[in-house]
Each structure stands twice: as structure tokens, then as C-alpha cells.
Amino acid sequence: MASATIITAAMLAIGDELLSGRTKDRNIGHLADTLFLAGIDLKEVRIVGDEEEMIVEALNALRGRYDYVFTSGGIGPTHDDITADAVARAFGVPCTHDPAAMELMAAMYARRGMEFNEARQRMARMPIGAKYIPNSVSTAPGFSIGNVHVMAGVPQVFVAMLEALLPTLRTGSPVLSRSIASPFGEGDIGTQLTAIQKAHPETSIGSYPRFDGTRFSTEIVIRSREQSTAEAAERDILAMIAEIAAAKAAT
């Protein structure tokens, strides 16, 4: 059997509004879902404000460490949209109006009878050497440079850009995931679950507590790149739940 292909990724979400609580991020969860299905391992997320120094530093840390970096936010037409400049600085290249993006956008604004003014032209700026990511919602594009993919913060636009980008990415072996609902809290299952994890080192077994206001229950998730190992762990977990249920019934 061929060994699994592991592709790693990080996300950098950019925007003061995420840190002040004004906006609740929705792009991280969407990217996590999308990458999981594509077999790309999201390993780290960072959120920073609209500060060039912070963006450059985070970007350089992440792009050296992971196969892909995805960013959200800061590519609009206003003065606080500084992502394109920060990415250009991280790559050590100038940031200019991209001719292909200018053409796309000029045509769209002409069609709509709107002025393609200086603020709107800002949205065509990208680092030299970048390639634009189409935006089927509102035209103004994102861009890719090296292993960094720069997308909008508005969720509808982020979704559209990621959809356009996805077919161009290398994907890994998908991770199989099975979920088992345990009616017992982690305190009841923790000791035995530790032993089961040790017995199945090829799987990653996670346990996620749920709290309904009165009682804890647990969602147990087995992740593996091989079906047979996931199934073996699942059998042991189901046996554990049956055993605990029998013990509770007997008391």
C-alpha cells in the first residue's frame, strides 16, 4: 500500500475587528471544513490585526513551515486594507497594480456604469509575481504568490475565492473520520480510552465533551488514513461503552 501523502497548511486571519470582537470570524471554520475534505492538514491558525509588522512576521513564520498558507481580510479599497503591501514586504518584492486584475475590474465597473476610482483600483494591487484568484461574487480578486493564497475577509467572497483556488492545490490522502456518541462523560471513559489509544497507535482518537447544562456526554472521534485501523479502534470503543453501561446498570 502506498504511503499517505501529507500536505500541511496554516491560516492567517487579518483584521482588527476580529480581535475587538466586533466581527465573529466565520472563515476559519469554513477553511477547516474545506481542507479536511480535501485531505490537507490545517495545522495552525493565527489572527492578527491590521498592523503591517505583525502580518509580515506571522506570514514569514507560517510560509516557511507549511505547504500552504491561506489568508483572509485586508484586501479591500480602504486605508486599513494593508494585506497586499504586507505580503509584498514579506516576499521582498514591490506591490503594484496588476494589469490582468486592472483589466477585469475596469471591464466590470464599465459594465455597471460605475467609476473605477483610485480606491477601487487599490483592490488590483498585489505583489509583483502574484497571480490573481478569481472572485465570482464581486470581481475584485485575491491573489497567490509562492505558497501563500490571499483572500477576502467578507465570508461570501472568501468562500467564492477558495472554491476557485481549490482545484489548483495539491491534495493529500483524505483522513477517515468516524464519530461515536458516548452517553458517558470523559471522567467515566478517560482511563479506558487512554488504554485504547495506546493499543491503536496508527489512529488518532479524540474525545470532545458536550455539556447540556446538567450532564456531560462525549463525542469520541477516531481519525486514521486507513480504514482497517479505524475499524479496529472503533470495535474496542464500542466494547468499552457496553462495559461501562453494564457496570452502571448493575449498581
Next chain:
Amino acid sequence: MASATIITAAMLAIGDELLSGRTKDRNIGHLADTLFLAGIDLKEVRIVGDEEEMIVEALNALRGRYDYVFTSGGIGPTHDDITADAVARAFGVPCTHDPAAMELMAAMYARRGMEFNEARQRMARMPIGAKYIPNSVSTAPGFSIGNVHVMAGVPQVFVAMLEALLPTLRTGSPVLSRSIASPFGEGDIGTQLTAIQKAHPETSIGSYPRFDGTRFSTEIVIRSREQSTAEAAERDILAMIAEIAAAKAAT
């Protein structure tokens, strides 16, 4: 007038489930809201999986740079809850069962007639020198060590721990925030808004695009630690909106 007190913070959210998309984080937004009201500036957020090396590295980067670090996740009773060990390693101290936490928890389980087993006792483990954070929901505590505050990932419990912790924190001068709804998209207002920001350097003016599926509008937010400067910027922004509206009405 006394100069403003600036207190900075970072958050480290821990858990594979946040990176796989299985769980959509709710703690970051709650912490952001809470710190904003307390006048504490949240400057950076990181999300990492249940990997000791990653947790230690992120924690050491953040605790050296900000006044406070808040973590969520990984302090339950199962094998994948490794936050206490990772925090102990980051501080270079052993991780042991805390006597005060053991006492609290033993009393609670005795009251409820439940076994205080090995898995549950794991939740009393913390770095030597840590002080527990009360948990009014389900007893098993978080803990504080140095400038790091370690809390649960289950949102109800995170909220309860943060509430218990908040009165013990130093708070800064609150930031005044005023929000102005602009019926015009960022493309219409971008150029003038840049000039307004330049004219009011003591304020931070952000613009947040909204997209209703057809048209963009913008929420403009002025943040300042002084009322008078915020008001001056607000007057200029309202004048700008009136001017654009008049120009549109004339065409």
C-alpha cells in the same frame, strides 16, 4: 490628562477539533468581547492542535510578548488533554496534582456519589506554582501561572472561568468605539476615508464591508481613547456621507 494605560493580551486556542472543522470555536469571540469591554487589547490569537511541541512554542512566544495569555482547551480527563503538561514544560516546572484542586473535586464527587477516579484526578493536575481558577459549572478548575491563564474549551465552562478570573486582572483605559453605518460600499468612500484617517491620527478608523448578496455597504468604526478626538472624526465622516449622497442624487 493622564496618559492611557495599555494592557495587551493574546489567546491560544488548543484542540485538533478546531483545525479539522469538527468544532467551530466560540471562545475567541467571547474573549474578544470581554477583553474589549475591560479595556484589555487582544493583539493576537493562535489556534494549534493537541501537540505538546506546538503548544509550548506558541505559549512561550506569546507570554513573552503580551501582558496576558489566555488559553482554551485540553484540560479534560482524557489522554488527548495535554495542556497542563505543555504549560508546565513551557515554564520549566513539574506538573502535579494540585492539593487545593484535589480537595475541591474530591468533595464534589463525594457529594454526587461518583467515583473520583484516575481520569477525573487528571483534571486536578497543574504546573507547580499555579493557582486554580474556579469553575462554577462543573468544578474541575482551570489555572493561572505567571501571566498565563488556562481555561476549558467547553464554551459554558470557558465563560464561567473567565468570569471568575476577570476581577483579578489589571484592566486598561477603555477604548471608545463609535459605529457609523454607510449606505455606500468601500469603493465609494475609500479615497475620502483615507484623507479623514490622516487628518485624525489619534483615532483608528476601520471600515467593515457588508454584502447582502447584491450590494456592498460599509460599517465605519472610529476607535479612540479620547471622546473629543472620536467626535471630531465622526463629524468629518458624517459630512463625507452627506456629500457622497448629494453627488449620487445629482446624477
